[in-house]
Amino acid sequence: MPLFRYLSFNRHGKKISGTVDAASLETAKEVLRMQGLLPVELEPAEHSTNTSFFSKLLEVSIPPESVVVLTRQMAVMLKNGIPLLKVIEMLVDQSEGRLRRILIEVKDDVKEGVSFADALEKHHRVFSSVYCQLVRAGEASGKLDIILGRLTGHLERSNAIKKKISKALAYPIFLLSFAVSVIVGIVTFIIPPIADMFIKSNVELPGITKAMLTVSSLFSGYWPVLLVSSIALLIGFIAWKKTAYGQHVIDKIFIKTPIVKKLSKTKAVVQFSQTLGMLLEGGVNLSESLRIVCNVVDNGILKKSLNEARDSIIKEGKIAKHLKETGIFPPIATYMISTGEQSGSLGSMLLSVGKDYEEELTETIDRLIDKIPKVMTFVMAGVVLLIILSIFLPITQMGQIAGI
Structure with a gap:
């Protein structure tokens, strides 16, 4: 399934960027509209210059076990009342190598007002579409800790x-x-x-x-x-x-x-x-x-x-x-x-x-x-x-x- 990189605005006028899986350009637009986003830029991810070939390789090589541990730690910390941004910062401090670089990018995006799900979606080779959609649903319902626990x-x-x-x-x-x-x-x-x-x-x-x-x-x-x-x-x-x-x-x-x-x-x-x-x-x-x-x-x-x-x-x-x-x-x-x-x-x-x-x-x-x-x-x-x-x-x- 082709991957498209987008730049869009949500209902509140906030700028949001990320990637979306879709069969075609038109389908990608439809998917974004269903998510309440108005796309202003949409192109195949392979043609984007924002993500280098080497960074893609770095994302691919992160083992699934690391994602499991990361998800469990987020669920536990959020359940104990720690704010999301603080959770990400703590995970950055205890991570290293490739995973640390990705978490730093996620942290920076969240600081700029990007939703946690959209920030993760930029790293689709590490966080699957299922993962990102569940995180998005958890953010919307205010039950992100519960969703992450189930996801773990x-x-x-x-x-x-x-x-x-x-x-x-x-x-x-x-x-x-x-x-x-x-x-x-x-x-x-x-x-x-x-x-x-x-x-x-x-x-x-x-x-x-x-x-x-x-x-x-x-x-x-x-x-x-x-x-x-x-x-x-x-x-x-x-x-x-x-x-x-x-x-x-x-x-x-x-x-x-x-x-x-x-x-x-x-x-x-x-x-x-x-x-x-x-x-x-x-x-x-x-x-x-x-x-x-x-x-x-x-x-x-x-x-x-x-x-x-x-x-x-x-x-x-x-x-x-x-x-x-x-x-x-x-x-x-x-x-x-x-x-x-x-x-x-x-x-x-x-x-x-x-x-x-x-x-x-x-x-x-x-x-x-x-x-x-x-x-x-x-x-x-x-x-x-x-x-x-x-x-x-x-x-x-x-x-x-x-x-x-």
Whole structure:
């Protein structure tokens, strides 16, 4: 989603600057007007000279754990009656490096009369759109300490899930990398000398051996081309994956792949339910909440469905039936959300759904951590067996010809 940098005035004539995520320039204007802002300057953030390339790098590198600690400290200090500006100054004093620089900029903006949410929004690579909107709602309601407390818990749970998923994938990736390296080594350096022996013996080679020799000759004769092509394909795949279409296709594959489909679906349910629930409970209206959720949700199928049905959802005030049509949400989850709609407690019901399925997601990840290495071992054993057969079948034939 493109990012736009803006300069605007609020209803009181106060100058406000920041950034906004939107599909187009017109959409960005609409979003700002919905927030009660009159934009006088609006341009793609990439073309802005106000933020250097190096400062963007500094923002990106701040770990999520630091944001969690920062949010918790703000919540505690505000709860104890310390004024916001004083809280920021205290956080500046105890921070260092990149985070300190960002907090100094936030402090200066707040001193000039910029709202805390708008000051944070300038650093969108550190403080997400969900974070900033919840802070804005907290400022408007006078319950910023409560909102930040809830946000701390939400960030902690999200980070824990990301760590678990990374842990589930780390060992299989290492195992796969090691296996590929060994196989490439065998095919490139061990098989060619044996191949010469087979050719000189005039033995009719089995099909599996011919295939292995073809692969071996490709690796040994064209490895620079293969290396460059592999890197180019990887870069192209990563770029394609970031497009809406690429994300949609990959997520469609994931939800149909037996070993990961439950993980993919449950993760989408948790992310959507917790994010939308937090926003609604924080006082953000349904229209703005949906816009934010459509931007931050990872699952391409869910994102596409929400974008297509957004106008209908806002008009009807009903979301459960649209979630059911995605094929991602289990019947019990859509039933609970529908109950929340009917009772007027959609936000709290979404949080309840998110909590229930978060526990299921944790269990799913634990099962994957146990299952994936076994599957990887089985696959690699099959590949190694093929290599062994491709070598020993011709040797056996040579022995039979020699009368051994």
